Amino acid sequence: MSQYEARVRAFIDENFPPAVEGEPVPAGLSLLESGVIDSMGVLLLVTWLEQEFGFIVDDDEVVPENLDSIAAIDGFIARKVELEPAG
Known part of the structure; x- marks a missing residue:
């Protein structure tokens, strides 16, 4: 599990219904296609x-490649954090 995945997973679990009741959302599952997120x-x-x-998440970054699975969100966060200038 990467450094951001646990935080993303906790947010998803708190705010959205699971794709399959009682089972964790697989990291690669499409959150949109599975109906977890609308x-x-x-x-x-x-x-x-x-x-x-x-x-800041720019409008052109709100695409499935960045936000459609826990794994994609994790990678997106890592890229954004690395690009942001330090404090």
Whole structure:
């Protein structure tokens, strides 16, 4: 598990219903296609990412490649955090 995956997983588990009741969401599962997250959920996710990690999610970054699975979100956070200038 990467450094961000546990935080992302905790947020997903707290705010969205699981794809399969009683089972953790697989890291590579499409959150949109499985119905875990809908379009309003994406907005909630983006807001959380900005508040939790202190970066801005640009409109052109709100794409499945960045936000459609726990693994994709984890990679997106890592890229954004590395690109942000330190304090």
